[in-house]
Each structure stands twice: as structure tokens, then as C-alpha cells.
Amino acid sequence: xxxxxxxxxxxxxxxxxxxxxxxxxxxxxxxxxxxxxxxxxxxxxxxxxxxxxxxxxxxxxxxxxxxxxxxxxxxxxxxxxxxxxxxxxxxxxxxxxxxxxxxxxxxxxxxxxxxxxxxxxxxxxxxxxxxxxxxxxxxxxxxxxxxxxxxxxxxxxxxxxxxxxxxxxxxxxxxxxxxxxxxxxxxxxxxxxxxxxxxxxxxxxxxxxxxxxxxxxxxxxxxxxxxxxxxxxxxxxxxxxxxxxxxxxxxxxxxxxxxxxxxxxxxxxxxxxxxxxxxxxxxxxxxxxxxxxxxxxxxxxxxxxxxxxxxxxxxxxxxxxx
Amino acid sequence: xxxxxxxxxxxxxxxxxxxxxxxxxxxxxxxxxxxxxxxxxxxxxxxxxxxxxxxxxxxxxxxxxxxxxxxxxxxxxxxxxxxxxxxxxxxxxxxxxxxxxxxxxxxxxxxxxxxxxxxxxxxxxxxxxxxxxxxxxxxxxxxxxxxxxxxxxxxxxxxxxxxxxxxxxxxxxxxxxxxxxxxxxxxxxxxxxxxxxxxxxxxxxxxxxxxxxxxxxxxxxxxxxxxxxxxxxxxxxxxxxxxxxxxxxxxxxxxxxxxxxxxxxxxxxxxxxxxxxxxxxxxxxxxxxxxxxxxxxxxxxxxxxxxxxxxxxxxxxxxxxx
Amino acid sequence: xxxxxxxxxxxxxxxxxxxxxxxxxxxxxxxxxxxxxxxxxxxxxxxxxxxxxxxxxxxxxxxxxxxxxxxxxxxxxxxxxxxxxxxxxxxxxxxxxxxxxxxxxxxxxxxxxxxxxxxxxxxxxxxxxxxxxxxxxxxxxxxxxxxxxxxxxxxxxxxxxxxxxxxxxxxxxxxxxxxxxxxxxxxxxxxxxxxxxxxxxxxxxxxxxxxxxxxxxxxxxxxxxxxxxxxxxxxxxxxxxxxxxxxxxxxxxxxxxxxxxxxxxxxxxxxxxxxxxxxxxxxxxxxxxxxxxxxxxxxxxxxxxxxxxxxxxxxxxxxxxx
Numbered sequence: 001x002x003x004x005x006x007x008x009x010x011x012x013x014x015x016x017x018x019x020x021x022x023x024x025x026x027x028x029x030x031x032x033x034x035x036x037x038x039x040x041x042x043x044x045x046x047x048x049x050x051x052x053x054x055x056x057x058x059x060x061x062x063x064x065x066x067x068x069x070x071x072x073x074x075x076x077x078x079x080x081x082x083x084x085x086x087x088x089x090x091x092x093x094x095x096x097x098x099x100x101x102x103x104x105x106x107x108x109x110x111x112x113x114x115x116x117x118x119x120x121x122x123x124x125x126x127x128x129x130x131x132x133x134x135x136x137x138x139x140x141x142x143x144x145x146x147x148x149x150x151x152x153x154x155x156x157x158x159x160x161x162x163x164x165x166x167x168x169x170x171x172x173x174x175x176x177x178x179x180x181x182x183x184x185x186x187x188x189x190x191x192x193x194x195x196x197x198x199x200x201x202x203x204x205x206x207x208x209x210x211x212x213x214x215x216x217x218x219x220x221x222x223x224x225x226x227x228x229x230x231x232x233x234x235x236x237x238x239x240x241x242x243x244x245x246x247x248x249x250x251x252x253x254x255x256x257x258x259x260x261x262x263x264x265x266x267x268x269x270x271x272x273x274x275x276x277x278x279x280x281x282x283x284x285x286x287x288x289x290x291x292x293x294x295x296x297x298x299x300x301x302x303x304x305x306x307x308x309x310x311x312x313x314x315x316x317x318x319x320x321x322x
Numbered sequence: 323x324x325x326x327x328x329x330x331x332x333x334x335x336x337x338x339x340x341x342x343x344x345x346x347x348x349x350x351x352x353x354x355x356x357x358x359x360x361x362x363x364x365x366x367x368x369x370x371x372x373x374x375x376x377x378x379x380x381x382x383x384x385x386x387x388x389x390x391x392x393x394x395x396x397x398x399x400x401x402x403x404x405x406x407x408x409x410x411x412x413x414x415x416x417x418x419x420x421x422x423x424x425x426x427x428x429x430x431x432x433x434x435x436x437x438x439x440x441x442x443x444x445x446x447x448x449x450x451x452x453x454x455x456x457x458x459x460x461x462x463x464x465x466x467x468x469x470x471x472x473x474x475x476x477x478x479x480x481x482x483x484x485x486x487x488x489x490x491x492x493x494x495x496x497x498x499x500x501x502x503x504x505x506x507x508x509x510x511x512x513x514x515x516x517x518x519x520x521x522x523x524x525x526x527x528x529x530x531x532x533x534x535x536x537x538x539x540x541x542x543x544x545x546x547x548x549x550x551x552x553x554x555x556x557x558x559x560x561x562x563x564x565x566x567x568x569x570x571x572x573x574x575x576x577x578x579x580x581x582x583x584x585x586x587x588x589x590x591x592x593x594x595x596x597x598x599x600x601x602x603x604x605x606x607x608x609x610x611x612x613x614x615x616x617x618x619x620x621x622x623x624x625x626x627x628x629x630x631x632x633x634x635x636x637x638x639x640x641x642x643x644x
Numbered sequence: 645x646x647x648x649x650x651x652x653x654x655x656x657x658x659x660x661x662x663x664x665x666x667x668x669x670x671x672x673x674x675x676x677x678x679x680x681x682x683x684x685x686x687x688x689x690x691x692x693x694x695x696x697x698x699x700x701x702x703x704x705x706x707x708x709x710x711x712x713x714x715x716x717x718x719x720x721x722x723x724x725x726x727x728x729x730x731x732x733x734x735x736x737x738x739x740x741x742x743x744x745x746x747x748x749x750x751x752x753x754x755x756x757x758x759x760x761x762x763x764x765x766x767x768x769x770x771x772x773x774x775x776x777x778x779x780x781x782x783x784x785x786x787x788x789x790x791x792x793x794x795x796x797x798x799x800x801x802x803x804x805x806x807x808x809x810x811x812x813x814x815x816x817x818x819x820x821x822x823x824x825x826x827x828x829x830x831x832x833x834x835x836x837x838x839x840x841x842x843x844x845x846x847x848x849x850x851x852x853x854x855x856x857x858x859x860x861x862x863x864x865x866x867x868x869x870x871x872x873x874x875x876x877x878x879x880x881x882x883x884x885x886x887x888x889x890x891x892x893x894x895x896x897x898x899x900x901x902x903x904x905x906x907x908x909x910x911x912x913x914x915x916x917x918x919x920x921x922x923x924x925x926x927x928x929x930x931x932x933x934x935x936x937x938x939x940x941x942x943x944x945x946x947x948x949x950x951x952x953x954x955x956x957x958x959x960x961x962x963x964x965x966x
Contacts, residue, residue, distance in 0.1 A: 053368045081399070085391065375691035376689075403691075423920075427713070430943060
């Protein structure tokens, strides 16, 4: 069903809502396209005319300067016209339904919506509403999915490690509430990572994680032992305010990534984090800024991956009349 | 005086502040130009270079994501550089007068201001202040005027009905407080609609409406009987909070457009609404989404009409120095 | 040290953080470049392709619609892609450090940051953090510096007076708390103004102003007598709320620029103000709007000067990797 909604009759990407259910060939196609777009950011003129005259609307129901900025930049580097609409401050106030807001924006001949929403599933709902000339990209929905983040992480791993086969990857932190973790597990499993570990306290590693293809580890040191890649998740303050977690200090004692602990992983281990970092809570500064960290490369790759996904979805749309 | 302020010595459009006082030939010229711009939104590259290198400032003293978005998009599709300035959050705080703010923005070689203001007349004041190289477009002022909305409605009617002669058009709702209704009555009268009806409760249909060329109807069923076009106005919540109206429920009972009532109009009646819709208050969902509704086409036409007005005003400006 | 940070090994502008310490030749080069860019604003197509495909981020930690608008416009007229990020409403909330926010934005291949910050020195800190492919422009930091404002004032003086030699220039108002005054004194001294006067109440003229090259005057009439140029500073409301100043009325009595007082200056005196003006507090309307005022020309020149500085910094960046 996810596959059917996201692809056209020839199996080409129409929307990008989740990595769950997408075939390995399609994920690899995204990575290969992103590879070509990385060059754009390094040129003197960082712009290609692929989406010239297209209208992209960033529809953010949940504030996020960082994610919005990356999509905004990606669209501008593809030469699209971009409009940022923050829905909290907009027609929601006038009592208009989401469906009516969407139909209105679509009637302006919008070509693409990038949607960020606090409710899981919202981008799916939107993709079901829009016509065949519009694409929807999920910029993060509730606890469900953050597929471009997962793909930029996969892209970074492939660049650094050359591929996915035989890798041990540990995802560490609040697995249960993280859309990044969910999407990442799906992406890396599909791309061929066989040893995938979900590391965190029992309260934050969901039961049934094995069914998604990851092995649970409740002990940090066991969890990262011998790993090729460690993906640290951001700890949300609200978890600590709830009863699910002890103090930030205690969390760091148990699950913080330190130089000392890093020695348990492979010598050439790669350290990743989706950002923004909580220094001294989930990761030690020496590690975040160390030679094995690729945290800033992830940001750079994020633009290329988003350009790839935008260009693919837009290129596969039904042609507009004429 | 409106005519003199809005046109140059050759009668060409310089500013677009109100339809009141503009000759039929000029309104027809706007519609004809809009006809050409509708094609732009349907192309793969939705962009024409007409306003390349021009600076358009959306100067919004009253928040409106929807209207701002349409002007922003129209300007971008004409290749202009667009800046959105929201005055509530801006220099007003620093105690600068409107005149000084304007002179400053004008000194930056701004070519066009799109003005939305809660006070009737503000765009006129601004048009009087600016120099001969600047155009002003009224994006809605107080209860006075919303000329681009009136023209997009006229454009939609002409597209659907082929013209204006012999049509019966009913405008239903809060006529008294609606800038849309005022502008619409002027536009449709000038364009040749002879049977124009203002339908609503006595408290919301202004006395003296006949002088504007419309016939008052206080009974909904009488008002829409035999009509070719019904324009439903949005009911503002604040009217219901005041003593002017009974409850939303009672309003819908008396003036809501239902499928049942729609049968009183002509068989090929066209239903319009400027949006955002209050479903179940002024209009039944089955009618809003029904086969006679052109509500979303109005939105699409809004971009073309705004492009036409912007291109005309800008094309008729005094040439900048050299 | 300011010079070393702001210029490359060949002495060319890399960042524009302060005029303090920059040689006269470099300031003159900025003015000469600005002269060429003034033409762009007067053309039908107000755009040059110099920064096409470059990414400029306006990073505003302190709100300022006016200054942001001028940088936004300048960058757009140079054909750059511009992103406006207001940090109060952004990742600062998520507890990310400024250094991490910057590294992130830099990792997106940003070419230039325009920084406005309430803390003196912030743009310097940022310039030290970024890599060789990024330029930083100071859009105003604390009480320290506002170099583009100083250069647009210098540009305006040179245009009106033909040069700087032999001029008497009075800067009037709250010298002590004004970043404009500080930058202006440095710029005009470097450019050759020999008679530079700092005029204001004792509480607002810093001791040691002579070391900067300006002569203190505590009496308005003495201070402006025989002057070629009078630069009035904006009086901040918060000064009056503190004990540093009497009422606005009393301030105007003592230091307001009136037509009467203006007669004490040279007959062809030029009146300047960085805006926004407090009419009737620091300046009489008849003077602000009078024939000797060049306040609006300053705004126009501000765009040209900012285009010049942006183009120079960007043109002197290390070339990005192939």
C-alpha cells in the first residue's frame, strides 16, 4: 500500500512518504541520483535548471528551521520557486479544514508539497488527496517517519564504507519515540545491512523491534562492540521530564558516546547524529568533533539527497495539460 | 478621482485600487490579459520573464497567508523579486509613520506595493504618496474594496457563461461588511450584468444598495430563484458574536446554500465562494464540492488575474531614469 | 587584527566586519564599486548575474525588518539565492550552540552570512569559525559596529560634496551607545575628514572620544556651527527611560535639529540620518523633509553599498573545490 501510493504504474517514485515497503532498487536509485547532485553544491554556480518554473510549497505544521532550510535550499538549487507556509499562523486560525487548504494551494498549480506534521500519517493523507500532477515529500511526521533523514544517513554510510553488506550498525538512544530510528531501520535493512542493533534503555527500545529487523541491546557497551557505524539519536528533553528516563547526567553515564566507549567499536568506526546535538548528554564533544564523526557531512549530503528525491518525484509526475 | 488616480494620461492602468469608476473597456482588458496568463500555470515551466529584475513588496498590515500567497506566486511567475513585509511585526513597533516606511521602501527602488490593510482607503493614500515609477495594488482594504477578488470572480463568470449580458447574479450573505461584495457589485454592473441581487438578512444588506445597482432580497429563496450565478460570501465569526446575527445554525437554516435550495436557480447555475469556506454555515458541503461549484477554479483564475493586473500596471509605469 | 581577519593575503576584502583598521584604499574601493552598482537600481531590469547560484543567509539574532530588507534586496539584485533565518525563533530554542548552528548552515554550502546580533563581537566570532569559502558581513553588532551604514553615509557624503578633504562633519546625539556613530567616526577619519565633531549631552558623549579622532561638543549650536554635514543619530527610547536623558521634549529643546539651528551651519549643509526618524525628537520635520536632507538618498545608496561589499567579499573567496 505504501509502495502503491508512492510509485506510479512503472514503479517510479511519485511521492516520498516512507522508506518502508520501497524496494532496494528504488532506494539505490535515490542514492545514485544524490551522488550526482553532491557535485552541484561544490560548484561556483550552485544551481541546475531542472525544476525551473515549478512551484514547491513547504507546508510546515510543526516548526523546524533546520529541516525547512534544507528543503528550501534544495528546491532553490533546482531553480524552483519556493513558498514557505507555516500552518500554525495561517488559515487553520480561520477554521478551514486541512483538505480545503490543500485543494486551494493545489488549485494555484503547486507542483510539490514538502510536509512536516506532528501527527503520524499526515503526509500520506495529503498524498491521497492531491491530483496526479502534485508530489508530496514527507519532511517528518509524528513518531512515524523521516525518510529523507534516513536516506541521507544511508548515503553517508555508503560514501564512507563503500556499501552496506557485512556492516554492523548500532542506533543508540530513544528508539521508541524516534521517527529517524524507524525510517533508518527500514532503509538500512532494505539496503542490506544484516547486523542492525537498537541500543537504549528498556523503556525506550520498543518491544517487537526484532520484527523490524533490529536486535535490541540494553547495554551500551555490548551494543556498540565491534560496530562499523554508530548512529546516535537526539534525546528529547520531554522524555527526561517524563518518567521514562533518569536525569541527563545519568543518561550520559549509561548511554553517552565517549571516546572511552568508542574504543569498543571497530577502529574505523563512523559516528553519526541527525542533529541538533546535545553535547554532553548523548555524545561527548570530543567524539562529535572527532576524526570519526561525519555529522557535518550528513548535513551536506542532506541537500543532495533532497534534491535527488525532489527531482525524481517531479520528473515522474503526470504531465500537466498541453 | 478614482479613475484619475488609477490611470495615466492615456487611460492606462497605473495602480489597481478599486473597480469603482473604471470603464468597462479597462475591466475587459484585464480579463483579456488574464486569459493569456491562464496558460502559464498549465505549462511545464510556469514562468514568463515579463517582470524580471522588478522588485515587488507585499506590504501586509493585516495577516492573510492565502491572499499573500497568491500575489507572491503571481509575481514569481512573472519573474519578479518578491519581498514579504508584515508591518505588525516591523517598523510600526519603532514608531515610524506609514509615510516614512513607504518612502524608505520606495527609496530602495521598489516597483510595486501590494497592500493589504484593515483601514479602508489605505492603498489610496499609499498610491498618492508614491512616485511615478511605483504601482500600488489593493489586496483588500477594510470594508471597502478587494478589486482583484472581484475581477477573478468576473473572469470565472465570463469563462463559464461566455459573457455577462442577460445574466442574473445573486450575491448572498453579509453584504454590508464585505469588501468582496462591494467590489463585485461594481465590477459586474460595469461589465453589463443587469440583474444583480444582494441577498441577506436586513441587518446585513445596507440600505441604499439600489444606488449601487443591486436589488435587495431578504428572502434567500426569492433571491436565488432563476439565477445563473450564486456568489456565497464568507460569514465572519465576529458578526455572529455581535447582535447582528442569530446563531450559525439559524443562519444556515435561513441563508445556507443547500442542494434543495439550489434547485430554485437555473439548471446550469454556477456556485462561487471567495473562500475560505465555512462548511455547514453558509454552504452545504454537497454544494461546495458539487458539479456546479467553481470555487477551486476561482483560486486558479486568481493567479492569472493578479499576473494580468501586475503586468499591466508595471508596463504602464513611467520609465525609470537613464 | 581586524585587518588580518577581514582581508586575504593580498589585502582584498574577505569579510566586512568593521571599518576600524581598514586602509583608506580599501574604503575607497568599496565606494568606487558602489558607484557602479547605483546604476543597477535605476535600470528597467534591476539585476546583475554576479552572485548567481550563491547562497546568502541573513542570520538575524536581533529583529530588524529594515536592515534585513536592504541586504535581502541587495543579494537578490546580485542574483543570489537568499534565506532569512531569525534565530530567536529557531534552533536556539532547541538548545543548540551558535557554533553548532553555524557549522550546520556552513555544511549546506552557504557562501555568505549577513549577521545582526545584539552582542558586540558576534560577527567576528562567526568569521573566525567559518571556512575559507564563506564570507561574513556585519549587519550591526551590539554597540560596536555597523560598517555598511557607515559606508553608505560616506558614499552619500562623497556624492554630494565630491570628496572628504576639508569637510566639517558633526555627528549629533547618543554617541556613546551608537554603533552607527562608532563606525562612522572610523570611516570618515580614514577617508580624510579632519574636522569631525561628536555632539551631545555629556552623559552620551564617551570620554576618550578624542582618541578616536573626534572633538566632543556638549553644546548643539557650537557643535554644528560652520559644518558641511550634520549626521543626526536616532534617539533610542530606552535611553530616555533610563536616567541618562531628560524627557524627549527637553532633548529636542537642547539637541533637536531645527530650521533655526540649521542656519548656524554652512549654507549648503547636508543633513543625514540613518533612520528610522523620530520626528520632533531629534529632528524637525521641516528639516528632515527639507531641501538639504539626503535621508532618502542614504537608503538608496545603502543598496548599492551592500551590493558592492557582497560582490567584493564573494569575489575574493577561496575557490570551492571542483
